[in-house]
Amino acid sequence: MLDLLPHILNGLTLGLLFALIALGFTLIVGVMEVINLAHGSLFALGAYFALSLLGGMWFGDTAFGAWWLSLSIETRYVAALFVGPALAAIAGMALELCLRPTYGKAPLYGLLLTFGAALVIEEIIRLGWGTGEQNLMVPASINGPVLVAGFIYSKYKFFAAGFSIVAIFGVWLFLEKTPYGAIIKAGAHDSEMVRALGYDLSKLRLMVFGFGAALAGLAGIIMVPIWGLRPHVGIDVVIPAFLIIVIGGIGSFWGALVAAIMVGLAVGITGAYAGAWATMSMYILLIIVVGFRSRGLFGRKSALEN
Numbered sequence: 001m002l003d004l005l006p007h008i009l010n011g012l013t014l015g016l017l018f019a020l021i022a023l024g025f026t027l028i029v030g031v032m033e034v035i036n037l038a039h040g041s042l043f044a045l046g047a048y049f050a051l052s053l054l055g056g057m058w059f060g061d062t063a064f065g066a067w068w069l070s071l072s073i074e075t076r077y078v079a080a081l082f083v084g085p086a087l088a089a090i091a092g093m094a095l096e097l098c099l100r101p102t103y104g105k106a107p108l109y110g111l112l113l114t115f116g117a118a119l120v121i122e123e124i125i126r127l128g129w130g131t132g133e134q135n136l137m138v139p140a141s142i143n144g145p146v147l148v149a150g151f152i153y154s155k156y157k158f159f160a161a162g163f164s165i166v167a168i169f170g171v172w173l174f175l176e177k178t179p180y181g182a183i184i185k186a187g188a189h190d191s192e193m194v195r196a197l198g199y200d201l202s203k204l205r206l207m208v209f210g211f212g213a214a215l216a217g218l219a220g221i222i223m224v225p226i227w228g229l230r231p232h233v234g235i236d237v238v239i240p241a242f243l244i245i246v247i248g249g250i251g252s253f254w255g256a257l258v259a260a261i262m263v264g265l266a267v268g269i270t271g272a273y274a275g276a277w278a279t280m281s282m283y284i285l286l287i288i289v290v291g292f293r294s295r296g297l298f299g300r301k302s303a304l305e306n
Contacts, residue, residue: 164222167215
């Protein structure tokens with residue numbers, strides 16, 4: 001059992017990080033009725049923004065740049081956790097404005113536009129930050145090994161798992177306990193009803209897209225110290241995120257969370273004993289779940305089925 005424990009912890013950590021990505025993805029699909037293929041690129045963009053901020057790349061050799069770099073890595077890291085997702089949210093809202101002419105038309109238009117946006121963002125990353133793999137610095141206090149129950153484990157993975165739990169709980173509180181969350185949930189169920197009640201549907205869509213993009217950017221900052229930062233890292237995460245919302249049920253908060261944990265555990269445990277099958281395990285899980293329940297574990301009739 002002790003041999004299996006590190007792999008279970010790896011799987012749970014991966015699942016919680018996947019959940020953070022998938023929650024933003026499923027909110028956008030639920031309210032916008034658009035599968036945002038650029039969601040992974042927004043994940044990468046958030047991490048690259050954090051990279052620039054941590055290294056002071058935007059400030060150059062100015063006095064402000066020198067002052068910024070004199071601050072502790074902890075201070076700059078905390079600032080990056082706020083600024084990176086905020087800039088990713090702005091990029092997401094810009095994408096939503098571009099999507100508006102496709103509303104009410106065939107879903108293929110939105111799909112193609114977000115696919116094109118993903119390619120554009122990836123090229124912007126290559127031009128702005130280069131093509132090589134880069135490392136996102138993390139404070140020494142959350143880096144390095146730690147002894148747990150007789151085995152050595154990564155201190156950063158504990159931080160990533162704990163941070164993800166807090167962030168997911170924050171999203172739940174926002175959706176369940178605030179008027180804005182109630183409007184978003186209503187919009188995910190029936191956007192026309194929200195419009196009939198007098199709410200501005202355009203503002204709702206802009207807010208949801210920005211919120212989903214911020215979650216993607218936040219997940220990017222937390223996840224890339226484990227996965228590595230490269231221009232196409234977004235592609236590596238958008239496929240698991242899509243599988244998770246299908247397995248969990250489109251538009252379902254708890255479905256996305258449960259499915260993300262299941263996918264994380266499947267990949268983590270399979271990767272330990274049959275590495276070549278780690279990625280395949282996600283698809284096998286999808287086939288099993290959808291084979292028994294076509295709308296996913298917690299899925300109801302989706303807007304995409306209309």
